[in-house]
Amino acid sequence: MSDVTIPASSDSPIASQSELLLSARNLSVNFRVARGGWPWQKATLRAVNDVSFDIRRGETLGLVGESGCGKSTLARALIGLAPVEAGSVRWRGEETVTGAHRRLDTLRRDAQMIFQDPLASLDPRMSIGEIVAEPLRTHAPHLGRAEIERRVLTMLERVGLNAQHAARRAHEFSGGQCQRVGIARALIGEPGLVICDEPVSALDVSIQAQIVNLLRDLQRERSLSLLFVAHDLAVVKTISHRVMVMYLGRVMEIGDCRAIYDGARHPYTRALLDAVPVPDPALARARRTAPLGGEIPSPLDPPSGCAFRTRCTRATDNCAVRVPPLLRGEAGQPLAACWHPHGGSVSPVA
Template identity: 85%
Template sequence: MSDITNHVADDLTTTSQTETETLLSVRDLSVNFHVARGGWPWQKATLHAVNGVSFDVRRGETLGLVGESGCGKSTLARALIGLAPVAKGSVLWRGEETVSGAHRQLGTLRRDAQMIFQDPLASLDPRMSIGEIVAEPLRTHAPHLGRKEIDRRVLTMLERVGLNTQHAVRRAHEFSGGQCQRVGIARALIGDPGLVICDEPVSALDVSIQAQIVNLLRDLQRERSLSLLFVAHDLAVVKTISHRVMVMYLGRVMEIGDCHAVYDGARHPYTRALLDAVPVPDPALARLRRGTPLSGEIPSPLDPPSGCAFRTRCPHASDSCAARLPPLLRAGAGQSLAACWHPFGSGATPPA
């Protein structure tokens, strides 16, 4: 990803300083699933996929969402646009409640917030042509547009994402993974949304194609003042594209803050462990690492630990970690918020 890191810091700083309007505001959001636990008679248990998550997304910024598999990243992303059931909490889009509000308000969010899915080929209907796939949001949300105007917008968008206008009549199976992801981006942006939720959009692509897709998203973000919620496992990609980063573990937020604050001065042991696990191409530098690798398995969300969710794998856990759930605390100005009783750094105080 080295070819997409040049001048990234300047671009991110400029965008974060100029765009301040809050588009999406999430407070204490929880998503639960009722599943069969086995035994006779059958017993049902509650799986806490997302547990009390709060964050904001401002206009023109990218919030990176990272964590191990099974931590609730994709479930959270789907819950924001009504694709997963919300047990409690609030989702405000431009100040309007969408979880408990009218159906019209949820429809507005689904028009203004689009999603790019992880598997580019599986997310495209094989029975439809590329032109029909990209045009579908316009036919749904802008029925007043005529056929000629829709066709014009579709061809313009295909060219903008790096495809040819001749591709409009072809089917998804005729394209590579990178081309299919470009089709997914075109479909997401054709209705001019304010927020695009990217659910691991580059995880299934080659490194060179990842760089092209990330560059494309950054260019489109600058052109349209887009807000992005970028879900990924690759911390290098997240660092490249994000203004702020949120780290999740077992359905809870472990740390959230400015990208540079999280990567250069992570305060939660889980964030430190994730950063220490990032491969280093230089063997000499890799040997100098002194981080402690993660041990043990992620606890079952059907039976999460008491107190801090990470305490069963944390080398710094104490009795207080098991007794109480740590709130998000800030150690000082410019630092990230970390949900830890023993964060790296001292003088932690509740956020203002």
């Protein structure tokens, strides 16, 4: 993939001239794993392969794809929790992957993470107050005890909890309450970016809506940027300004949220959208969409050329030979890594 500037959303309040917070270029994450059950036979698993994107201040980038496509690995690699094989990650213009450790420390202070399992991500030995206060004690040691306690109680109230909850342990809370604690912990240090790794997938539908609405409110109040990783395309649609679709470690499509949902160009994105449940039974019966066929190839032995070609009804011989870069369509259309996309002709991204 060429070193390109990924455009910000044009149908959202996020303008292209907004401050560029995070920029990933040609990012790759590989793992050496045992092949065939024999520990001495190693193979390379390419979890993230040549991924580039930008996140601007106040923007939400939704990251979607099937299980095993590399979403969570990419999210963790951005803040140094997964090994980066190649490429670069810049935070406010400063390289964090190959730069000095202090630059990675800066990113970890300014970029926080909300994890998928709200209970497992909280230390059972610590009280809720101690859990929320820990980032302040780590990154703001100059703050006094009284000021830390004041900030913790203020943040707990902001996420829908109260002062009485501060003395309790995580096992005393529901899943939704634990996720609110995770959000409070992530935001207590006033970060610029919050990476949400499937933060609502383990919650009931009604609780999902509460958490998503809370994140949207906090984003507006604090001009937060969010990387929102999820399986549920309906949830992603409600919170994202732009959407990036991954398959087998590669970016298949990226563009404005409205453009993706109204006019997806990549066959894989369209298959994902067709699989979204419709609440109206009559409309569901009227839909004439074929389920996505075939099995996901092994990341240890991915197909040549386009990674999606073995499941794509539009694939040709050319798709098996060359890996498609992100290609432009008409003005306003998403960028799609496909030689034969829906919606007309393609041209390389300048």
